[in-house]
Amino acid sequence: MNYRSKLRHSVAYIQEKLGKTQPGTVGIVTGSGLGGMAQALRDEKSLEYADIPGFPVSTVKGHAGRLVSGTAQEKPALVLEGRCHLYEGFPAEDTAFGIRVLHELGVRTVVLTNAAGALNPVFETGAPMLIRDHINFTGQTPLCGPNHEDWGPRFPDMSTVYDRELAALAEAKALELGLRLERGTYIQVPGPCLETPAETRMYRMLGADAIGMSTVMEAIAAHHMGMRILGLSCLTNRNLPDCMEPVSHESVLARAEQSSAAMTQLMLAVLKEFA
Ligand code: HPA
Numbered sequence: 001m002n003y004r005s006k007l008r009h010s011v012a013y014i015q016e017k018l019g020k021t022q023p024g025t026v027g028i029v030t031g032s033g034l035g036g037m038a039q040a041l042r043d044e045k046s047l048e049y050a051d052i053p054g055f056p057v058s059t060v061k062g063h064a065g066r067l068v069s070g071t072a073q074e075k076p077a078l079v080l081e082g083r084c085h086l087y088e089g090f091p092a093e094d095t096a097f098g099i100r101v102l103h104e105l106g107v108r109t110v111v112l113t114n115a116a117g118a119l120n121p122v123f124e125t126g127a128p129m130l131i132r133d134h135i136n137f138t139g140q141t142p143l144c145g146p147n148h149e150d151w152g153p154r155f156p157d158m159s160t161v162y163d164r165e166l167a168a169l170a171e172a173k174a175l176e177l178g179l180r181l182e183r184g185t186y187i188q189v190p191g192p193c194l195e196t197p198a199e200t201r202m203y204r205m206l207g208a209d210a211i212g213m214s215t216v217m218e219a220i221a222a223h224h225m226g227m228r229i230l231g232l233s234c235l236t237n238r239n240l241p242d243c244m245e246p247v248s249h250e251s252v253l254a255r256a257e258q259s260s261a262a263m264t265q266l267m268l269a270v271l272k273e274f275a
Contacts, residue, residue: 003093004148006054010097011104013053018045018069025076026271027102027227029083031114031214032060032253034234036260037267038079041070049082055101056094058084061249067098073272078102085213086138087191095214096142096221103151109166109228109274111267112219115256116212116233117195117247119204120184125238126259128266129182130170131162131231134216135208138190142221152224161223166230166274173269179262184209186233188216194247201241210235230270234259 001009015021030037038044046068049055057065064081071077080098084090102110118125147154167183174181187203189195191213195203203211210233222229236255237247 001054007097007100007104009053010055010101014047014067014101014105017047021078021106022076023106025078025105025107027078027080027099027107027110028267029080029098029110029112029218031083032256034113034115034256034260034263035064035081036264038066038068038081040264040268041068041072041077041079044068044070056084056090056097058082059088060085061253073268075271077271078105078107083214083218085191086140086217087213092138092140092142092144092217095217099218099221100225103222103225103227107227110222111230111232112215113232113234113263114212114215115236115252116186116210117237117239118209118235119200119211119239120182120209121240123182123209123235123238124180125235126255127180127182127235128259128263129184129210129233129235130167131186131233132167132183133185134161134219135185135187135206136216136220137187138216140217142217143224152226156224158223161219161229162231163228166228166270169274170230170232170266170270173273174266177265177269179266181266182209182235186210186212186215186231189213195239197241197244200239200244204241211239232263232266234263
């Protein structure tokens with residue numbers, strides 16, 4: 001089955017089980033250990049990715065693998081709890097599958113979240129970072145292959161991937177809530193290896209403030225289709241090239257879980273106000 005047919009099957013199944021998506025529904029993708037947002041939804045219904053025909057299923061610990069539909073702050077929301085990654089062996093287009101499903105369901109605004117290592121030495125771990133821009137360091141893109149003109153152009157402009165209004169709203173809400181919010185550039189690397197000190201130094205020199213193994217593929221696909229994007233990283237560890245500390249997946253998950261409440265609080269505050 002080709003990619004578009006797989007998408008159609010997924011979308012048809014979701015619509016059959018969850019009904020029609022309400023206009024203005026917001027999509028939210030929650031990364032490692034950040035599933036708290038799905039728990040904050042009311043009147044929720046969920047589907048396991050494994051039960052959705054054609055939907056790629058992550059094998060990584062800390063990624064639930066569920067689509068949850070409900071309301072947050074009276075606004076309809078669809079949460080993709082967990083995602084698949086390049087390092088699991090998924091092609092780039094599959095790592096953007098969930099975002100394209102959301103688009104086909106009618107979602108036009110997405111909040112992309114992830115767990116990331118802080119490269120900027122003044123960043124505090126545990127704080128969220130507003131993604132203002134990104135660097136695709138994977139050598140791959142979900143837009144390879146024939147272009148789907150009904151989604152977007154062959155050569156999409158990338159001058160403003162992350163929506164400025166949503167970013168300003170997140171900054172204002174963080175201030176109101178007294179939450180520390182870092183801001184900067186996120187770089188996606190293929191993984192699964194964490195970085196050596198020399199690589200860390202290089203990524204910092206390239207201009208990145210936070211590093212992780214997801215999100216950019218989704219942001220590219222979402223932006224290609226004209227969706228508005230708010231990007232938030234949870235800074236789970238600090239990568240300083242001259243005093244590197246070992247990073248384990250378990251410590252990343254534990255830190256993300258600890259910080260999940262602040263991210264959820266911020267997302268709910270943003271959702272409450274955005275049009
Ligand atoms: N590097 C890459 N990916 C990550 C990190 C990191 O330090 N922390 C969480 N995801």
